[in-house]
Structures are given as structure tokens and as C-alpha cells.
Amino acid sequence: MKTDIEIAQSADVWPIEKIASQVGLKPEEWEPYGRDKAKVQLSEQSQENKLGKLILVTSINPTPAGEGKSTVTVGLADALMHQKHKTMVALREPSLGPVMGLKGGATGGGYSQVVPMADINMHFTGDFHALTSAHNTLAALIDNSLYQGNPLNLDPRRILWKRALDVNDRALRHVTIGLGGPTSGVPREDGFDITVASELMAILTLSRDLTDMKQRISKIVIGYTYDKNPVTVADLGVAGAITTLLKDAIKPNLVQTLAHTPALIHGGPFANIAQGTNSILATKTALQLSDYVVTEAGFGADLGGEKFLDFKAPLLGKVPDTIVIVATVRALKMHGGEDKQNLKTPNLSALKLGLVNLGQHIKSMKRYGVPVVVAINQFTHDTKEELALVNDYAKSLGVEAYVADVWGQGGLGAQDLATGVVQATEQAESQNFQPLYQPEDEAIVKINHIVQEIYGGDKAVLSGKAEKQLATFKKYGWDKLPIIMAKTQNSLTDDSKRIGAPKNFDIHIREFIPKLGAGFLVALTGSILTMPGLPKHPAALDIDIASDGQITGLN
Template sequence: MQTDIEIAQAAEVWPIQKIAQAAGIEEHELAPYGYDKAKINLDSQVKRSPDLGKLILVTSINPTPAGEGKSTVTVGLADALAMAGKKTMIALREPSLGPVMGLKGGATGGGQSQVVPMADINLHFTGDFHALTSAHDTLAALLDNSLQQGNPLNIDPRRIIWKRVLDINDRALRNTVIGMGGPKSGVPRTDGFDITVASELMAILTLSTSLMDLKARIKKIVVAYTYDEEPVTVDDLGVAGALTVILKDAINPNLVQTLAHTPAIIHGGPFANIAQGTNSILATKTALQLADYAVTEAGFGADLGGEKFLDVKVPLLGKTPDTIVIVATVRALKHHGGVALANLNEENLTALATGLENLGQHLAAMQRYGVPVLVAINQFTADTPAEMQLIKDYVQEHGAQAYVANVWGQGGAGAQELAQAVIDTTAKESDFKPLYQAQDSVEDKINAIVQTIYGGAGFELSAQAQRQLAEFQRRGWDKLPIIMAKTQYSLSDDAKQLARPKNFTIHIREFIPKLGAGFLVALTGSILTMPGLPKHPAALDIDIDENGRITGLF
């Protein structure tokens, strides 16, 4: 059986100009990065028709540690819609090197449902992540230089909240000490690193609507507090212009293609467990303006990326989904039913029935928004007819329909039934209802997320979080949306509580204000913003030969 990268390497890839022409992008609007990828010039965004196509949001249940193919289904569904004669585009996030070299893998789909050039997208692509890392760490350097040069802003080094970033899993850098070596080496203080996808600049890039909106948001970033406990912003430092210059190309969406030559825009890559988990506003809006059907995804499960797409991105996008597709797999549901990862290929209807409760919570949560919901069963070779029928029956009992998608093996041809259901469903009227209103209190917003989306009983705040919340209310920051940073493996904040836990409490240990992005982050449980590598990282299996041919990249 061919691996994903072998399939991608054997594919016929069209020149990017041909993909752009099919999508309706003019030659002068394109900035090619070689043969098969390009940037779409930002200026082209304002020239598009205000009429938007249909928006399909693909989300999922809580996955197993290996991931369950949400991106694969997104690509396969888009190819199936194109095969049905619908003008279709995809909007996806860019992969991070952290998972690529770590455990989960990349985010370009798999099998016959991939975006290409697969290796380039999973590695350096068009340099967006490098630009973000450089801009973030430039701000860190300028902040420390302000301390070194007499500290004119009266910054308290103990209250600097702007860490440095790196786009790789490196647990050794979570907590560091900098400025050692004497007076010429800076002011000694504690510091640390987050992964690049957790940077507020990543969130800002994906939520900005223009270059000047990007600059305005950067100005609002809170980087530290003074000795008088007043916030210090990028605007105070006077460096928003320089940071925007570093990101002037990164803000432009990237154009590539699927194996079936469906146009795909890939842009931005915040994780959904520690950030908002969506591709950029510009990517999704461009797809909506160019195509009749725009298929997009949000990271991890509906409890994370799905909720954040609907409550944080939709108000800025100005377009609600016409259909929500929840991806589920037999293997993930059996894992939620108590089956060990090593035994997931064995039929187990009892465990599957228990695990289906996880899907049931996600179904109820997404149906609450008033948008039609479908379920896609991402088929694996070990799945049995009895297992897939059990899922279909359960979903039907809960007011929706489930469709088998054999997109890894067959590409768009394996999702034709799902695609037709999407076409039929998007033609129906929907009545979108946001989970909360901006004027709601932080407590009410969090309760709505915990009780309605997670199915939990409530939440509790640490002493530090209580103090922070009181400060945010005093400063008027409490009207911002909430980004819950939570494990992706459970509806709760404990990764070991699988299926559909009951009467649990979400524990919030700290809030992080991200005023440039326009939300407050609530760190729950033991969630980390700099992941670590597993015992056997994927990097151990990746190689390249004398001809430049890569192996082991999935």
C-alpha cells in the first residue's frame, strides 16, 4: 500500500496558473512561489463580488492521539462537490512543524484526498510561519531592548507576558532565564517559549481583514505591565509598523490544489486546543467570493475549533455556515468506549455503543446553533458493516443523517453520497443562533461553553484567575469572546475522561488577555502552550535521498 507522500509524489500536478485561472483569479493577482503554489495578492480581495457562496464547516468528535482524518474528509468532500459540477474551493490551515516532526502528523489530508505539494506545505511552504516567528521574536527583542536602554516605559520585568516562540515542540524551552552574562547582555529575568501557532500574532493574522487591520490589531497587543500595574502595548513601544512590514507577505493567502485539481487556499495555522483553530478570514472569504461552495475546517473537535469558528470567526467573517459536517470514525468512537489504541481494528459493537455518546454531545452542541448538521463516517479498512450501521442508526435517532466517506481510498468518488447530502442541506433555510452575546459576562460566556458545548456542570477559577478576571472587568476587557485552551482528547479538561463524562467541572488556572486578536484565553487543566515530543517522534522516520526524494513524511 502506498503511503500518503508516495501518492502525492506520483500525482500529476498542474501549474498554479492553471489552477488560478479555473478559480477565477487573474494573472496579475497571483504571485507564484515556484511551479505549484502561489500567493494571492491582497489587493485582489477588495475587487471580488460581495455575493458569497455556500459555506460548509467540517469539524469532528474528540480524536484519538493519531488524529482521525478531518482534513482528509474536507478535501474528499470538496473534490466530490467538484465532481458533481459545483464550483468548489477549500480553505484550510497551514500545518505546524511541531506535529509534523512530533506525533500527530501534518494537515494536508491523506491517501487520494490530499492537497499538494504535500511535502512543501508540511515543511516551509511560502514562509508564513517563519515570518510570524520572526515578527514575534522581534517584538520580544525590542521589549527587552527597552528594558536595557533605561526602561522609559517603566516596565516591571516580573510582569512581562510576551514570551518568545518557536515552531517546533521543545519542552526544554517552556521556562527559561535570559539576560545572563553581565550588564551588556540585557536585564536578567525569567522567560519562556510558546509554539508559534500559539502566538497572538498568528491569531491576529488569521482574524485580520486587511493589512491596515493587521497593523491596528498589532498595536493593541499587551506585552507587559508597569510597576504601577498598567498595561504596556505594542503601540506604547512604537514598533507596530516594523512588525507589520515583516508580515506584509504572510497576510496574503496561499493557493494550491488537491490531487483532483480542486483549488485550495491554505493560510494561517493556530491550534484549536490553545488558540482559535481556524484558517484566516481572508482565506475563507476569498473562497466564498470565488466559488459556489467553500469547504473549510476547524481544528480538533467541535468542542474546540467548531465552537471557536462559530463564536469568534463567524462575527468577523460576516457569513454563517450553511451546513456543519461532523467527522467521526469507528476507531475513535471505540477508543472513547474504552478500547486500547492497539485493539481498534477489532470489531467491538459494545464499546462502539458507549463511545457514540461522545458523538451525541457534539451533535447536540452543533445543532444548538440552528445550522443543519450532517455526520461523515471517515472509513478505515478495518471498519465493519455492522459498526458503520450502528453509527448511522444512532445519528438518525438524534435527528441527523450519517454518510460513509471512503475518501482516503477513493478520493471524491468515495464521498458522492455525502456531497449530495451537503448540496441538499445547504439549500435549506437555517436560523443561526450564537452561543452568547458580547455584553454577557465572562462567567456567563464560560458557563455557556462548558454546559452547552462540553456537557459539563460548570467551572471554577484559581485564585490567580479570579484576580485577573476582576482586573479585566475593571479595564473593560470582559466583553471580549472567550478562547478555551483545553485538551482535545476529552470533552472535559482531563484527557483521560473519554466518551461523554457527566457532572464534571472545568478548572481555569489563568487568563491571558489577547486584545490584538480580540479575545481572552482561558487556560484550563494542564494544557500547555509549548508541546513536547513523544518517545518516538515522526522525525525519526523522515529521510531524503541523493535525488531529493523525501520518505517517511506520512
């Protein structure tokens, strides 16, 4: 059996001009990046096109067994193309953190992949490198301002803007900089976030154009003065310089699936520490170029799904026409307490216990008033009885479930799913979207709606620090910004070990981080980290390259 990268390397990849022509891009609307990649920037005329249907793919809480959300997203898009629907897929760009760490790449798998797989998973078109450079340029300019007499009266103890790196590196979470004497700057404590946690990443994926991006960058709060007043990038006077470094990164990237379905891949904020979706520009561009757009939100419906619906959709000006929740028998058995080593053995008891996790996500997504379907991503050892049990459970909650073998068959393995999704989108015309909260609600009200209606918990409990921050934010007028929950992806709670669908729990918020440029408040819960670490056996140990440039071990 071929590996993902072997399948990708043996693919018939069309020249990018053929893909651009397929979606109707004019010559002046795309710029080639080699043979099989391009940057896209629609003309004003094309931006007036009618928007197509939007399909949001999300999932249950992930487990080590894998859910294959990206694989289903790509397979569903290919299936819609097989059925003669003009379709595009819109995905996030992978981060080197998980590529070299534990999770691996993010281009799908088997015969449901976007290509060129190796390029996309590593340097791609350089967007992440540009973001990292822009982020660290701002950090350098902040420290230079301190060194050059501190005209902004910045308190070195209250600088919010850390440095960034697109690698999991726990050793850089807390560092001391400026050592080495007077010529080496002002000594202070600092730290690194992973690039996907940078506010610039959030801004890139939310900006409509360069002007909007520059305005957002200018609003970034970099720290506070000794008098505890906020200092922004506008005060530092470098919004234009930082925006300049992102002039190409703001353009969505055009590639293709193995079945030649056009794909836009752009931006990569994590859903457990940021908003977890690809860019507004990429999603809207795809909607303007096709009849159906299949996109995904990171991790489970409690993270990426909720953030897409409550935060991205209002900015996009388009709510999903259908929500697809991906589940696997394997992962559901793990939520029922089964050990990973025993997942190939049928276990209806564990599956029944684990189905409650799927049930909570179905309930939370249905409350938005959008049609919901379940995609059962099939694995080789799934039995008919297990698949039937998941199907029956979904039906008991009022949604249809469809088995999809997209890893092994690509779009041909998702024909029933595609038909069901099309039928669901037709129902969406009569649906009334119901947001989770109102923009004018206070932060704690918004958070409790998320905790109670999405997670199934009781309430949010704020630390003393978090309570003081909200009082300060109210003084500055920040207390009614949208909320981005930074929470473990592995559980509906803030404890990664509590699987299934726990009840009678609180969510503990230790700290808020204001992201004024992005336009939200990040609520840090539990022990969530904005700079992950590498596992004992990182994926990097399995990756190699031959003398002819052929890469192995990438997944």
C-alpha cells in the same frame, strides 16, 4: 499500498497558473511562488463578488486511532467538484511541531490530499518563518527597551510577551535570559510558546488587510508597569516595523488537491490553545471565488467548531450553511474503552459506549440552528454492522450520516456525502443561527455557556489568580471580550483521560491571558501547555531524504 507521501509524489500536479485561471483569478490577483504555489490578493472589484455556500467540517474528540478530518475535508471538496459544483477548500497551514512530533502533517491523506504535500508540511511559502521572526523581533525590542533605561517603566516580572519557535521543545517552556553581565541585558525569567500559539498568528488569521493588522498589533499587551498598568506595542512604538515583517504572510496561499480542486491554505492557530481556523482572508477569498467552500476547524467540535461559530463567524460575516461532524468507527470504539491494539476486531459493545461522544457533539452543533450531517470516515476493517450502528445512532438524533471512503477513493468515495451536504445547505436558507452567547455577556457567563452547552459539564471553577485577573480586566474594560478556551483536545473535560461524554464535571480555569490585538481572552484550563513537547518516538525519527531530494516517512 502506497504511503501518503508516495501518492503525493506520483501526482499529476497542474501548474499554478492553471489553478488560478480555473477559479477566475486575474493576472494581477496572484503571485507565483514557484511552479505549484501562489500568493493571492483579490482586487476591490473581486471582493464585491457574492459569497458562496460555507461548509464547516469538524469532528468528535480525537483519539490515537485518528479521525481524518482534513482527509474528509479535501475528499468532500473533490466530491463536490466531481458533481460540477464550483468548489474551493480552505485549510490551515501545518506547524512543524506536530509534523516532527506526534500528529504528523495536515494535508489530508491517501487520495484526498492537497499538494505539494512535502512543501506545505514544512516551509511552504515562509509564512510561519515570517511570524516567528516578527514575534521574536518584538521580544528583542521589549528587552532592548528594558536595557536602554526602561522608559516605559515595564516591570520585568510582569512581561507577558514570550519568545516563539515552531517546534515542540519542552526545554524552552521556562528559561532565564539576560545572563552574562551588564552588556547582555536585564536578567529575567522568560519562556517560549510554539509559533501557532503566538498572538501574531491569531492576528494574521483575523486581519482584513495590512491596516487592520497594524491596528491589531498596536493593541497587543506586552506586559505591565510597576504600577500594574498595561503596556502595549503602541506604547513601544514598533507596530509598523512588526507589520512590515508580515506584509507577504498576510496573503493567502493557493495550491490544489490531487484532483485539482483549488485550495487556499493560510494561517495555523491550534484549536486547543488558540482559535483553530484558517484566516478570515482565505475563507472569504474562497467564498468570493466559488459556489461552495469546504473548510475545517481544528480538533473536535468542542474546540475548533465552537470557536469558528462563536468567534470567527461574526468577524467573517458569514455563518456555515452546513456543519459536517467527522467520526470513525475506530475512534468511537476507543471512546467506548477499547484498546488501540484491538481496533481491527469488531466490537459493537465498545462502539455503543463510545457513540455518546458523537452524540454530545451533534447536540452542541445542532443548538446553533445550522444543519448538521455526520461523515463516517471509513477504514478497511469497519464492518457493515458497525457502520450501520453509527448511521442509526445519528438518525436517532435527527441527523443523516454518510459513509465516505476518501482515503482510498478520493472524491469518488464521498459522492453520497456531497449530495447530502448540498441538500443540507439548501435547508440552511430557513435556519436561524443562534449564537452561544451575546457580546455584552461577562466572561464567566460566556465560559459557563461553553462548559454547559458544548462540553456537557456543570460549571467553570476559577483559581484565585483567575478571579483576580477578571477583576483587573473589568477595570480595564476587557471583561466582555470573546472567550477562547485553551483545553485538551482529547476530552470534553479538562482531563485528557476522561473519554466518551462524561457528566457532572467542572472545568478548572487556572489563568487568563489577554489578547487584545486578536480581540479575545484566552482561558487556560487544566494542564494545557502553549509549548508542547515531543513524544518518545517523534515523527522526525521516520523522516529521511535521499541524494536526489526525495523525501520519505513524512505523513
